[in-house]
Amino acid sequence: MKNHLRTFTLLAAMTALFLGVGYLIGGATGMLIAFVLAAGMNMFSYWNADKIVLSMYRATEVDASHPEPLVRTYVNDVLELAARANMPAPKVYVIDQDQPNAFATGRDPAHAAVAATRGLLGMLDRREIRGVMAHELAHVKHRDTLTMTITATIAGAIGMLANFAFLFGGRDEEGRPTGILGMLVMMIVAPMAAALVQMAISRGREYEADREGAEMAGDPQALASALQKIDAYARGGYFNADAERNPATAHMFIINPLAGSGTDNLFSTHPATENRVRALLKMGERPAVSRARRSAVPLTGSRRPGPWS
Template identity: 45%
Template sequence: MNMLKTTVLMAALMGILIAIGGAVGGSTGALVMFVVSLGMNIFMYWNSVDMCLKAYGAQEITREDAPNLYDLVERLAKRAELPMPRVCIIEADEPNAFATGRNPEHAAVAVTTGIMRVLNYEELAGVLSHELAHVKHRDILISTIAASMAGAISMIANVAQFGAIFGSSNNDDEEGGSNMATLLATAIIAPLAAGIIQMAVSRSREYDADAEGGNICGNPLYLANALEKIDYYAKHGEMPNATPATAHMFIINPFEGAGKRLANMFSTHPLTEDRIARLHEQASEKGITTV
């Protein structure tokens, strides 16, 4: 199902770019954008993982760099019956984490320095188990592709908006006005399309990853406590380099704080309170009452 969703998203990106090319340059523009979109799809499939990691300055580490973190990921990956993923650290005070990759054999798990400081060992195990659950459920490909697509469309929208503002000053005839209207329409529609692509990532995937993560780490309350802490910091801080295009990849939406309401409209995360309540129910069903 996730592979089908990814194929649909790639086809949607081609359709959006071809439509933009046709609106701006007619049949020639549509043909050019067809070639561009085809190249973008191929490039994103093979390189979107590194693009997402580089966007946040994530540095891959070895066992020698951070033995406790590396050993924990290795132990949990074995419990989840997954190949060992790449382990990366992001220099950021805000606690958060995400997983990326095109399949379990080419997956990476990234955590911030803040999450390693704020969470205890069991809570960190809960977070890493959640991210490994995304790998196990093969959510990571569609999440990574959606992030790359949303970023690409947003970039195109910015270029179109720039052209509409500065290109119109040198062209006052009827054709110039038509071009300006087309560029303005592109600048408005493209961000909406990016939002739709992000919304294609189902919110239910977080509930499923929470439940599986609780099974992997052995105690759903580890993850419940971790989510409560991460949510607090997300509401009272701001993660550097975070963008709405990649917000859906994190365990908690980095735009939870006040003043980020537009970004929250496109959030693919359920309410943290609901996630915590479900984890407590899962723990109760297992007869677990304490961490």
């Protein structure tokens, strides 16, 4: 509930920022044009994001008949977790990438897909993989893709208003120029502020997905362990070349796949891993969660990162 309220507050702040910048430019007309254009582009992305992103990472759809036992187990666990959460079964994908990571996409639970890299399936044990995929299913369940599409729409509209100010100059309601200060606010400060709000919302949704995913899998410790392993691998200099070429998709992954990220600051799309792990371990101390953990899937042997055979 706390994170939902925080997300709502941040969305309200971004909306207020948009209205304020629109007023500085010169009234409702330019603001409406910018909003319609930004909404049109982002709605196209919303309806087609799953196809675009899965294609971008060359993800391959897999099912329970896959010849590799590890993949079959992965698929069956995703389907079982979805059923446990009373969700429609998502499409399941594997990405041929050594860096361990995972993401979810799709406009709603009925049109969702989850994807894990081969590195993740090869490095984590079964309980940890279940924890990661439960986290991704939590994003789907709470329609986080819709939340991020709304924020992207408003942020895009603010960016367009800034471009209008650069091209035509800022004007108040009576047609007077807003001056150098107003121009700087519209061209630099407003888009930067919108981006910061986007990142803050993204971080809030990660904490919420951690909590919901840990409850879904009944094993906060497994998700905490998975986050630590994935983060340590990413910090070891093993880059995701596809993510580096497409940094706008970084917020989708359970751990930021880009180089040089690791702190819970204003400019990060993900919370600091240490903070997430601390919250999960504290959650695991609760009696109800401890009872759920005892009924979770037993651990299999740990795996080392590296190419699949």
